[in-house]
Amino acid sequence: MHGPDISWYLVVSAILFSIGTAGVLLRRSPLIVLLSLEIMLNSANLALIAFARLHGGHDGQIFALAVMAVAASEVVVGLGLIVAIARKRLDLDVDRLRVLRG
């Protein structure tokens, strides 16, 4: 086993996840929200790969690859929506897009 202890990886992962969550919750631009979501996904990937190395298996790495594929598709959809909103000349502000309120 080379490199730092597993706990360091997890700490970095937790910090990244928190940064991402804060971004999703606090930022108003949908682009930044998407970006923050990516950070959260990648923090999870980091934790998965760290555990994969710890146990010496490949399952975690395969999971990480799957997460990346899903993340890529999700970004395509998300960016598509953002472009559609922009083309309708609406504000790129998630607080303004609240027609679904009860």
Added chain:
Amino acid sequence: MIAGAWLCLLAPLGGALAITLLGESISRRTAAWLSTLSVFTAFAGAVASFAGLLGRGHEEREQVTTAWTWLAAGDFDVGLSLLVDPLSVTMMLIVSGVGGLIVLYSIGYMDGDREERRYFAYMSLFVFSMLLLVQGGNFLLLLVGWGLVGLASYLLIGFWHERPQAVAAAKKAFVMNAFGDATMALAFFVLISQTGTLDFEQAFEGAGGMSQTLVNLVALGLLGGAVAKSAQIPLQTWLPDAMEGPTPVSALIHAATMVTAGVYLIVRAHPIFELAPSIADLAAGLGAITLLVAGLVALVQTDIKRVIAYSTMSQIGYMFLGAGLGAYGNGMFHLLTHAFFKALLFLAAGLVIHHLANEQDIRKMGGLRRAMPRTYVAFLIGSLALVGIPPLSGFFSKDSILASALASGGYGQLLFAAGLAGALLTGIYTFRLLFLVFLGEPSPLVRERDHGHGHGHGEGPWTMTMPVAALTVLAVVGGWIQIAGIWHPFGEWLDPIAVGREHLALVEPSVTQDYVTSVLAVGLGVAGIAVAWMLYGSRKWTVPRLAATQRTLEHKFWFDELYDLVFFKPAVLVSGLFRRGVEEPLIGGSIAGVTFGAREAGGALGEAQTGYLRTYALAIAGAVAVLVVVFITVQ
């Protein structure tokens, strides 16, 4: 013979279906002829059955044919079976024969009506239903026919559905008939539970082993049905209102055939009535009361058809009187002759109404004899037959009923007196109608119609005059098939059914009683005609003014008002109470509460839907955090 019976039953049904299905692809005239053809085909089938029966010995004249088992439940099963015996063949001949003439008459009468096809489909349906009623080989099929004729009657009374009175009359007839249907159904339930069958023969045998109370109940239930269908007191009020229908309908359904079904039922179920003599006496008594009440009410009616309708009730009262006392053959004999002369009177009245452009008020008529001489003769012959003047048909049949009443003891003699009083009334009201309509000076309306059309107009198209002529002949000769004391082919023909069992000695009046009755009845009939002549013909007497009596008669003895007070008003009151006390607060209130609750809950939950993305994200994040904490602590 069996094939004839099936042909007789199914031809009118085929006619009704064909007219309904072909719809507008055939002309109205074709539909009318199709209906006529189907009913005359039925008549041919009836004649074939009649000929077949004549070719057999007395004992073998009863045949049941079953097409298939129609209904089976455990030990109880009912076949789709027809019964061919002298009684049913007699009814088949009357229904299809008189029916055919009346449908033919309708072609002229209904000409130009927008909904002629519907009319003729209904007429064929009615003839089919009535034939099913009389041919049904068990009580259940009889009840099916019974219900179907009620339906056809409802449809035809309300045929002119844009007239509110016609619709109201149709509903009234249907409700009163439904009451009778219900009592009959109850009687059948008792029969099924006690004897396990509805076949005529087996049920009659089984009825012998039932307790007196149950037999009385069954007979009472059957009597209820008969009274409702035949418009006898106390269920008589629908018949005069039924005159809202087209005149041929009145002639066919409300004079010649359907209303006599009650008499047929009593004769058909006579073994049960013989086991319950008190109920049979009740039937005879109701008949006697009806014939008097209807005769009195007919004296003051002003609608030409209503007078004849009351006369129908009165004559059916005679039939009930006869059948209730056990003189089945005589009751059926009067049914036969009555079908002829009453259909004749209605159709002749229809000619008058047709001529006067749908005017039915006799106060606006008068002096029609000159404009319609042939109709006058037909009406005169029908009236004389109705009053019972020899040698016309009504004389033989009515007198034979009265003679039977005279021969059946003290109670019978009481009814005999009522029947004689009825004969006097019959003479007065019948000839009051005749004198007011045909004699005297032509009224303004009559003059106007004559003037408008000239004298070349005639009295109606041949399709209308031909049936009237045929019925005139039948009204004259129809009674000659049975002459008291001389020959009784009709009684002998019906004999297998009338004396099939020896429970009760049939009333058999002696020749002396026959002649005494005839002299009295004819004398009273002639006296009635004389009174009518003095009052309405020569007008030597003035009509007595008795305000109270007149008002009572004009209100038909307050029967409608009584039923309104006893049944209608309380029903409306109770249902109003239930609406305000139960329906609105409890049922309506609880449903309103459910909707109110759902709406409020939805509104409250809607508050949580802010539309802010961050709220949802926070909720997810918070929930995950809580779950993580829960999982960790639980472990």
